[in-house]
Amino acid sequence: MNNTNQHSAYIDILHEELMPAMGCTEPIAIAYAAAMAKKVLDEMPERIVIEASDNIIKNVKSVVVPNTGNLKGIEAAAVAGIIAGDADKVLEVISVVNDDERASIKEYLSSKDISVKASQSGLIFDITIHAYCGDSSVTVQISHFHTNITRIVKNNEVLRMNSDCDEVNMSTKTDRSLMTVHGIIDFAESVDLAKVKEALQQQIDFNYTIATEGIKNSWGANVGSVLLNTWGNDIKNRARAFAAAGSDARMSGCELPVMIVSGSGNQGLTASVPVIEYAKELKVDDDKLYRALLISNLVTIHQKTGIGRLSAYCGAISAGVGAGAGIAWLNGGGYKEIAHTIVNALAIVSGIVCDGAKPSCAGKIASAVEAGILGYEMYKNGQQFYGGDGIVVKGVENTIKNIGRLGKIGMRETDQEIIKMMLEN
Structure with a gap:
């Protein structure tokens, strides 16, 4: 192609x-x-x-x-x-x-x-x-x-x-098999932003608005407020707190819209809000934020393609990893930094289960965003996970493929047990 x-x-x-x-x-x-x-x-x-x-x-x-x-x-x-x-x-x-x-x-x-x-x-x-x-x-x-x-x-x-x-x-009109991390970065860095700007700006407006509402008022388990009250206003903490707050609000019936990704508002929030927060901290212009969001959204979608729409594998993990990739790019990272961010983050949090939509999704989002950021910080400090470390294999595309296999096939019985437990209550 x-x-x-x-x-x-x-x-x-x-x-x-x-x-x-x-x-x-x-x-x-x-x-x-x-x-x-x-x-x-x-x-x-x-x-x-x-x-x-x-x-x-x-x-x-x-x-x-x-x-x-x-x-x-x-x-x-x-x-x-x-x-x-x-x-x-x-x-x-x-x-x-x-x-x-x-x-x-x-x-x-x-x-x-x-x-x-x-x-x-x-x-x-x-x-x-x-x-x-x-x-x-x-x-x-x-x-x-x-x-x-x-x-x-x-x-x-x-x-x-x-x-x-x-x-x-039927679940998508466009073939996702063409997606690669390298291709995503090339696209994000060179695409005419006029072709995607409207959707990205709507994502910024909608998702940051509900995240702010989640921080300001009492919704669900108030995970975002707990994070800020406990660990302060550091950018790494704000990134996960605001994303979690948006989830708490929407899981608890907040009547504000979100822009979804991979069929999920929680994934849309997780892929976008931490990147928006980092862009504010770094004082980058709108165009750079748009391109970072392209990386975050598309890395999220790339992971979810192999897993499928619904699984026992928590989709917020894919989006937190995507956010880590977008944050790495905002900080000047290229393919190598982003690829290692993805692999490191997946090694940390893959396997967190989806047990339905509810307030605890906010806590999982906070963990996913933290892993995305840690994955990048590890590589900046000369540290990484290697092929053979558990489900990590050499090469970012191979690791993403393993995650798809884990989420779609390996966790199938887990999904059934989770559903049985939920229906017993």
Whole structure:
């Protein structure tokens, strides 16, 4: 692939991955499917059946659905989409909800027939909403990633069907296999910023705003405030504190949007906020910040490609490593510094589990960002982990490949045990 085509592919990947969302993306995907079902049905459903894969159940169980008055769970997410959702807004589907609608959501939950079933599709990411009113019915299915509507059926008539979809072919439009750390750095340093500036500026504006809200006010476990109160205002501490604070706010129902990365608002926050904080400390211009964010976002996406959208492997780790790469570049690092930062950080924190979306995500984000920064500082001080040290192998691409194998295959049984534990509570 020539340089022009490669740059075009990286631009497409960024625009596919960076998008605005309000709230944790799994319950929002449920709300999106439900809003679409209501739109197609064209009347208020009397009964709803929700089918969800285990990983969806895991990521929706403990998180507050925004704009619902602190309601949690699959049923609340679906009903919010039915009552107040605007399907045309996609992952901002319930960004505008008034008091009457909030009251109607609670009334619907208490008075209507709503049931949740485990999906039998065998897919890791699968949501199906069945909505019924009298003799009319609509089915809407989202599979593989948060905005991918694969099936719409109304009164037994198929309106949309992607029967050959799979995670590799349908979860993204652009081939991720071309991605390399070397290629990412080349792209970030040479791309015409006008082609990516709008999305990156929106990421800066949205993600830093919710991070600041998380620091200023009480949200979740207040991990960011604890970090600042305990270890002070040093840049390394601020970087992880503000990222954690943004997560605490969104996990607890804060009604501010974020720009997601790899289908996750937490990953979007982790990949961006520490880099923004370092850029402020170093007093760099906007263009340098944009290029550092390109490195952070794309290194995050590169790692997640092998792991998949949902896994027992905590996605914030990938984003913390990405942030470390962006911070290394901001400090003058090139390919060698960035590659070693990635390998060092992965050696430290790979294996932290994902047990659903909830306040403890903020603590994991803090650890991931710390590892990203430590990975860079180790290399600056002449220290590194070597091939043969555990899952680290020689070469950054080989280590990233091992991480994909660990997250997708090695932690499959771990994922099932985590889900069993969560459903027992």
